[in-house]
Amino acid sequence: xxxxxxxxxxxxxxxxxxxxxxxxxxxxxxxxxxxxxxxxxxxxxxxxxxxxxxxxxxxxxxxxxxxxxxxxxxxxxxxxxxxxxxxxxxxxxxxxxxxxxxxxxxxxxxxxxxxxxxxxxxxxxxxxxxxxxxxxxxxxxxxxxxxxxxxxxxxxxxxxxxxxxxxxxxxxxxxxxxxxxxxxxxxxxxxxxxxxxxxxxxxxxxxxxxxxxxxxxxxxxxxxxxxxxxxxxxxxxxxxxxxxxxxxxxxxxxxxxxxxxxxxxxxxxxxxxxxxxxxxxxxxxxxxxxxxxxxxxxxxxxxxxxxxxxxxxxxxxxxxxxxxxxxxxxxxxxxxxxxxxxxxxxxxxxxxxxxxxxxxxxxxxxxxxxxxxxxxxxxxxxxxxxxxxxxxxxxxxxxxxxxxxxxxxxxxxxxxxxxxxxxxxxxxxxxxxxxxxxxxxxxxxxxxxxxxxxxxxxxxxxxxxxxxxxxxxxxxxxxxxxxxxxxxxxxxxxxxxxxxxxxxxxxxxxxxxxxxxxxxxxxxxxxxxxxxxxxxxxxxxxxxxxxxxxxxxxxxxxxxxxxxxxxxxxxxxxxxxxxxxxxxxxxxx
RNA sequence: GCGCCCGUAGCUCAGUUGGAUAGAGUGUUGGCCUCCGAAGCCAAAGGUCAGAGGUUCGAAUCCUCUCGGGCGCACCA
Numbered sequence: 254x255x256x257x258x259x260x261x262x263x264x265x266x267x268x269x270x271x272x273x274x275x276x277x278x279x280x281x282x283x284x285x286x287x288x289x290x291x292x293x294x295x296x297x298x299x300x301x302x303x304x305x306x307x308x309x310x311x312x313x314x315x316x317x318x319x320x321x322x323x324x325x326x327x328x329x330x331x332x333x334x335x336x337x338x339x340x341x342x343x344x345x346x347x348x349x350x351x352x353x354x355x356x357x358x359x360x361x362x363x364x365x366x367x368x369x370x371x372x373x374x375x376x377x378x379x380x381x382x383x384x385x386x387x388x389x390x391x392x393x394x395x396x397x398x399x400x401x402x403x404x405x406x407x408x409x410x411x412x413x414x415x416x417x418x419x420x421x422x423x424x425x426x427x428x429x430x431x432x433x434x435x436x437x438x439x440x441x442x443x444x445x446x447x448x449x450x451x452x453x454x455x456x457x458x459x460x461x462x463x464x465x466x467x468x469x470x471x472x473x474x475x476x477x478x479x480x481x482x483x484x485x486x487x488x489x490x491x492x493x494x495x496x497x498x499x500x501x502x503x504x505x506x507x508x509x510x511x512x513x514x515x516x517x518x519x520x521x522x523x524x525x526x527x528x529x530x531x532x533x534x535x536x537x538x539x540x541x542x543x544x545x546x547x548x549x550x551x552x553x554x555x556x557x558x559x560x561x562x563x564x565x566x567x568x569x570x571x572x573x574x575x576x577x578x579x580x581x582x583x584x585x586x587x588x589x590x591x592x593x594x595x596x597x598x599x600x601x602x603x604x605x606x607x608x609x610x611x612x613x614x615x616x617x618x619x620x621x622x623x624x625x626x627x628x629x630x631x632x633x634x635x636x637x638x639x640x641x642x643x644x645x646x647x648x649x650x651x652x653x654x655x656x657x658x659x660x661x662x663x664x665x666x667x668x669x670x671x672x673x674x675x676x677x678x679x680x681x682x683x684x685x686x687x688x689x690x691x692x693x694x695x696x697x698x699x700x701x702x703x704x705x706x707x708x709x710x711x712x713x714x715x716x717x718x719x720x721x722x723x724x725x726x727x728x729x730x731x732x733x734x735x736x737x738x739x740x741x742x743x744x745x746x747x748x749x750x751x752x753x754x755x756x757x758x759x760x761x762x763x764x765x766x767x768x769x770x771x772x773x774x775x776x777x778x779x780x781x782x783x784x785x786x787x788x789x790x791x792x793x794x795x796x797x798x799x800x801x802x803x804x805x806x807x808x809x810x811x812x813x814x815x816x817x818x819x820x821x822x823x824x825x826x827x828x829x830x831x832x833x834x835x836x837x838x839x840x841x842x
Numbered sequence: 843g844c845g846c847c848c849g850u851a852g853c854u855c856a857g858u859u860g861g862a863u864a865g866a867g868u869g870u871u872g873g874c875c876u877c878c879g880a881a882g883c884c885a886a887a888g889g890u891c892a893g894a895g896g897u898u899c900g901a902a903u904c905c906u907c908u909c910g911g912g913c914g915c916a917c918c919a
Contacts, residue, residue: 289862299861302899312899336862337899382919422919496918575917586845586915593917600919628846629914654847655912696855699847701912703854708868716881717867723881734878775858787856790866794883801874801883842881 254328254349254767258285258296258342261323266300268322275308287768294333294341295348295764302338312338346760350751352767356822357744364773364829369410375611376402378622379534380417383526384428385453387533387677389704390624394653395677396693396835397782398622399539401651403833404777404785413616414541417607420523421547422600426503427451428526429519433471433506435460436518442475448487449499459525463518471518473509478502533678537686538835550606556598559606560591568640578605583636601630605637608648618647620780625654625699651780656693656704665706684709690835691718694782717790721827722839724793728824729840731805735817738806742821747814754815758799762819765795769826773833782834789830796823 262283269275288297301316308315316334323332328348335341356363378398381391398414406412419425431450435457438444446452463471483502487495507515527544534540550556560576563569568579574594578601581588591602611619623631631652635645658665658675665675681689688709695717696702708716735742754763772788775781805816828838 286858286861289857289865293862297862302861305899339862384919419919424919573917577917590917595917597917599917625847625913627914631846652847652913657912700855701848705854708854711881719881720867723879727879727882731878738878771858779858781858783856784858787866794866797882798884800878801880804878806878841879 254344254352255285255296255771257326257328257348258298258344259283261326261329261342262298262300262319262340264324265319265322269308269318274318275304287771288341291761291764293335293339294343296342296344297335298340298342299338301334301340305338316340346754346763347752349763349767350748353751353763353818353822354748356766356769356825357748357818360825361829361832363825364770365407365409366770366774367409368774368777369405369408371409371411372617373411373413373615374405375413375415375614375616375619376405376622377415377417377611377619379539380419381530382419382422382424383523383530384424384451385526386455387530389658389675389677389680390655392537392677392680392689393656393693393698393702394622394624395534395537395539396690397651397653397698400690400694400782400834401620401622401780403835404773404782407833408774408777413543415543415545416541418527418544418546419600421551421603423500423503425519425523427499428456428522429515430499430503430506431456432459432463432522433510433518434502436463436471437473437475437478439464440469440472442472444475445479445486447495447499447502449495455526455529456522459522462525463521467517471510471514477509478505480505533681537677537681538690545607547603547607550603550610551598555610556603556606559609560598560602562609562641563591563605563637566640566642578637578640580633580636580640583639585632585636589633601633604630604634608634608638609641612643612647618649621648621650623650623652625652628652649780651698653698654701656702659703659705659707661705661707680706687722687836688716688718691786694834695786697781697783717786718836719842721789721793721831722836722842724796725824725827725831725838726840726842727800728796728820728827731820732817735806740806740813742817743810743814744818744821746811747816747818750811750815751818753812754819756799756803758795758802759816759819762792762795762799762823765792766819766823766826769830772830776833785830785834789827789834792823792826792830796820796827 262285266275266283270277283298283300285296285298288294301319302312305312305315313334316338319340320332320334323329328345330343330345332340332342359365376398379387379391379395381387387395402412402414427449428451431446434444434446434450438446439457439460450456483505484497485493486498487493510518531544560569563578568582569591570577570579575590576592577588578591579588589601590599591605592598608619621634631650634648634650638645638648658680684692684706692704692709709718732742754760768788769792772785776784799820803816805813805820807813807816831838
């Protein structure tokens with residue numbers, strides 16, 4: 254439909270160029286848009302205003318010329334000039350009818366297209382440290398990433414979803430040490446748990462499992478651990494150093510346990526938490542094609558190779574015993590350490606290796622979805638890509654802002670380390686998966702968001718999730734009624750009688766549902782699933798209005814079949830849209 | 843101090859990349875079930891788009907500054 258209007262304008266413009274009224278070679282991309290108001294017709298175009306200068310006449314004058322050269326079209330009722338020079342197109346009602354047939358024919362495939370041309374894209378998201386359960390902050394990234402993946406794949410990209418598992422760093426050592434200390438507690442050792450350790454109860458659960466498997470084989474006395482050479486932990490009065498304290502305990506664990514036993518605890522913790530995360534996300538409808546381990550980068554030499562590449566390109570230098578990347582030459586605000594004085598590589602080094610690896614795997618482009626607190630290292634990733642001669646546009650970073658939880662007016666605090674955070678699992682349990690997925694993507698991702706638990710759980714108040722699901726369920730209910738009345742729906746006859754749909758509510762609903770595939774594309778190419786959310790709300794509204802105004806199951810069979818075609822198409826669009834959002838389209842509620 | 847995100851109705855947010863009279867939900871007020879599901883519909887009221895300049899036919903949108911909020915600024919991850 255939209256394409257048809259575009260074709261008409263293009264044809265007219267070519268005519269004008271051939272007759273010399275427009276200069277050759279100006280290639281303004283013609284933008285045909287849905288009108289904001291029905292009184293402006295169905296589609297509008299601003300090309301006359303844009304090209305007025307080049308044509309050396311007023312916008313309205315040019316608009317008139319364009320109108321004069323429009324080729325005839327059976328779908329067009331009229332086209333007129335409005336305001337400063339808009340071209341407004343009024344279409345025959347029949348122009349919308351094809352959409353109904355298309356939807357009913359394509360069913361759950363309706364809305365798919367080949368915009369992405371099969372290009373391979375890697376979407377990395379969540380990637381939370383496996384040091385504890387996911388909390389509500391991770392939930393937004395999970396919902397957004399999964400939904401974005403759905404949209405990209407719907408418009409023809411080959412999407413690879415990936416979770417980067419930070420299984421190699423200091424945080425994991427802190428976890429392993431925390432587990433070990435809890436284990437010793439279980440055996441009756443008098444340990445003083447470090448402030449900087451992981452406090453959550455899940456650590457005790459892992460310790461218990463280890464005790465079950467290993468008995469007291471990993472036991473060492475508290476006296477042997479808390480020796481005088483360990484720096485004191487942070488005290489109430491502010492003295493001491495919690496970082497130095499925990500680092501010393503890690504060293505102690507490694508030496509006392511030996512490499513193999515330490516690795517056992519480390520792995521036990523990692524596996525337990527990763528399994529928990531995997532299950533949590535699975536229940537949330539978030540699946541990954543790959544869980545990419547940071548450790549494999551070191552084991553497979555990717556990390557060394559990456560560092561060598563930067564070295565070879567001459568973008569590194571040594572200072573104070575460390576190896577640095579000259580990031581400032583590529584737009585970053587400071588240079589970054591790759592290898593520390595103690596010989597250990599930094600997180601940034603493995604990130605370089607990881608992103609190099611992504612592109613080595615043959616992806617056309619990659620998308621990183623980070624929490625907003627990570628925005629600081631977008632420039633440094635782009636910096637090393639530039640340093641190695643890669644096009645930084647091949648990596649797009651989307652920052653997801655935090656969600657602030659409210660219960661009614663009360664703001665819920667979230668402190669992670671203390672263990673008093675709200676987990677994603679708790680949230681899902683309280684509000685349900687559908688509402689959680691919906692609320693997370695309801696807002697633009699870079700928008701700060703208030704997540705009101707009370708609103709999300711309300712079934713009586715106006716909850717947007719239920720509002721849309723209700724529209725779907727209502728249509729299903731109509732078809733149940735039809736069966737109860739021993740009536741059937743003749744789809745073919747309905748399609749042939751769509752001209753009987755002359756009610757104003759039918760007009761509006763038809764117009765609304767015809768936008769569906771445009772909305773899928775807009776959501777995908779802008780990386781903004783919330784566009785779909787707002788559309789579905791709007792579509793549901795038109796359905797409810799129609800429902801209140803007209804009876805669908807009427808005696809007049811052709812009219813009845815036509816109306817059932819219309820609402821059946823609406824049901825399909827609602828179902829497809831909800832599926833992309835990861836929300837279920839229920840048949841009754 | 844420097845950088846990133848943001849500021850739109852009482853509240854929560856849209857505004858399709860510069861278009862027409864700035865829109866929804868919620869809240870407030872008033873209507874609508876003998877009828878396919880009232881978790882619904884309709885109507886009214888509600889605005890200096892944080893503020894000030896600038897760019898042009900035209901700005902909530904782009905540029906500069908100011909104010910206000912969130913988040914970053916490690917040889918941590």
